[in-house]
Each structure stands twice: as C-alpha cells, then as structure tokens.
Amino acid sequence: MFGLLICCVGAVFNVLTDASRKKVLDRNYDTALISFWCKIVALACYLVALAGLFVFGVRPSLPGIGASVNLPPLVAFIFYLILNALLEGTAILLNFRALQIAPLSLCAPFLALTPVFLLPVGKFFLHEPISAGMAVGVLLVVAGSLAVNRQLFANGWLEPAKAIIYQKGSRYMMIVALLLTCTAALDKWFLNAAGDAGFSERLARSFTLSVGKCVMLSVFFLGLTVARLGNWKSFRAKPTAWVQVATGFNWNQAWRDIPVWLIFAGVFEATVMVLQLTALQFTPAAIVISIKRSGILLACAVGWFLFKERGITDRVIGSFVMLAGVLVFFLTKPDAHGQSGMSLNAALGVTIAALVGMVIALYLTRKWNRGAATTSFPTASMGSVSMVEGKE
Secondary structure, three states: OHHHHHHHHHHHHHHHHHHHHHHHHOOOOOHHHHHHHHHHHHHHHHHHHHHHHHHOOOOOOOOOOOHHHOOOHHHHHHHHHHHHHHHHHHHHHHHHHHHHHOOHHHHHHHHHHHHHHHHHHHHHOOOOOOOHHHHHHHHHHHHHHHHOOHHHHHHOOOHHHHHHHHOHHHHHHHHHHHHHHHHHHHHHHHHOOOOOOOHHHHHHHHHHHHHHHHHHHHHHHHHHHHHHHOOHHHHHHOOOOHHHHHOOOOOOHHHHHOHHHHHHHHHHHHHHHHHHHHHHOOOOHHHHHHHHHHHHHHHHHHHHHHOOOOOOHHHHHHHHHHHHHHHHHHHOOOOOOOOOOOOHHHHHHHHHHHHHHHHHHHHHOOOOOOOOOOOOHHHHHHHHHHHHOOOO
C-alpha cells in the first residue's frame, strides 16, 4: 500500500514536470541545453536532500550489483549509469522535442502505451508474472490511442493508426515510452540486486541512484549542448581554442527569461525520480509505471487551463479509455502468490463498458472538434522549432 501511495503522488508530479518543461520549451530553447539545466537544478535538490538525510544518519548506499558478471559494485554501477544515460538521455530529448512541436494534451496520453512494452520486458527481463487480463488492458490502451486521432477515420480506417507513426509528436512519445520502460526495468534490477532492506536503506539506494543518474545525464547533455551549439568555426581555425567553442553561445538566456519555470522543471523532475525509485522497491515495475501513466487526464486538464489548448475532446475521451486500460493492466497483475485484484471476466466487462462508452462519447461529440485541425500542429510549429534545432 505504501508503494502505491508513492506511485500516485509521483503521477501528479510527473504531470507537473511535463507542464513546467513545456513552459520552458515554448520559448524554443535548445532541448539539450534545457535538459542540462534541468539536471543541474535536480542535482542541487538531491544534494540538499542528502545533506538533510545525513543529519538523520542516512548514508548513500550502493547495492551489491555486479556479482553475476564478476564485476566490483562500483564498476558495474558506472557501466549501468552509462547505459542509462544513453537510454534516458535519448528519451528526455525526444520528450522535450515532442513538447516543443505538439500540445501537452496530445503528448501525455501516448505515454500510456508503456504497458504495451512492459509485458515482454516484465516477463523476460524482470521475471514478473503476467496474466491474460494484462493483455486485455494493453488492447484497451491501444484502442484509446486510436481515439485520440478519431477525426482521421474520415480519411480511412487505418488513418488514426498511421497518424500515431507519422505525426512527430506522437511518434516521439511512443519511442519515449519504450525507452522509459527499459530504464525502469534497469532501475528495478539495480535497486533489488542486494535483496530486501529497511525503508532507510531503500531510501538511501534511491538517492544514490538518483544522484548517479543525474550526474551522468548532466555530462551527457553538457557534451551534446556543446556539440550542437558550440562555436566550432573558431576551433577549426585554432584547434587549441576549446574555451571559445564552449562559450560561443548564450548559456544563461533561459535563466534570464523564465527562471521560475526552469527551477520548477528541475525540482519536479528530481521529486519524480526519487518517488519512482523508492516505489520500485516496494511494488512491481509494471504497476509503478502503470500508475505513473494514470496522470494523462490531469495532463489534458493542465493543457486546457495552462496552455489554452482547445479542440481536445477526442484526446480526453481517448485518455479516459487509455486510463481504463492502465487500471485493468494494474488490477489484473498477479502478485507473488499468483493472485490479482481483478478476474479476467471482470477485466473483459470493464473493457466492453469502456469501449461502448467511448463509441457513445465519440458519437455525441462528433461535431465538437470539426475544423479544429488536429493534425496540423507539427507543421505549424516546425518553423519556429527549426530555428533552434537547425542541425536536426
């Protein structure tokens, strides 16, 4: 129950993180540069929290990983951080890029596709049990993702599915969901490598991993920022001019324009990471990530109120169906004793009810978003984005 509570709080902070990031990225800053500053803010939060924990006797802890591959724990930890930086760093960049070119209410729902990838990863990598009900939940999530682009059915039955792949915003978020599934599995493996432990020890592991990941990702984004924005002309003219390469662009513009949202993005990001890593030690990875994605409805509401996104009726309906799929996936997940909170028949009943409700809702709102141009946003905003990311 404690793990579930942490997951629910983390789901709310996850939405707040995306909203803060979008507030920053709407100014068309380079994604790598903003990622770097977010990690710096998050790292500052971790260090302050660690100082407080140190006062209460909690020390950083490194689980005994690496024994299965005959490596010292520290060496295995470094290899793990490098692999995580590549996976999570790519996911963060794609997430930021999607938030730049697409509405928040469209990006967030596609993270609910995570259960699609959790089934094979949980089964074969983490050796977590799966059930037929979980597959039913995945199908419901997929159905909801198609409803998000409901108006494209007028152009053909396969058009909504094609839009998920061809629209950059949704395509990027699908890749993000896959990459974050892999990182969640790696985190679970890392945190449970040393077996069971008390809460203080689990919290110490979470902060150790959070700080390690944050430092490695900061280095990753620092190098990427210099590679993308650095003054390489001066370096080619004078190979010893390393300082000019790194100072050939404005590092601090975002801090002068929107410092509050940049701080919010980093603080919320740090909070989400610690909550998720702590919850993974109490709850199966599939359940942690499923609950984390339950914030998609809140994301649609934030998009409507904070970013004035309109014509989101289809996204809200699709998000409800995807949320129902996530809940079915969560409730039919077997525990260590093979028991689950929902039977297969109940899961099928919920699925039928959700699909019938979706059809009725889509029919009743069929004229609401007409002319809203739900697929035009990537093209409309690509001009401003390309000025920032001309090297892409």
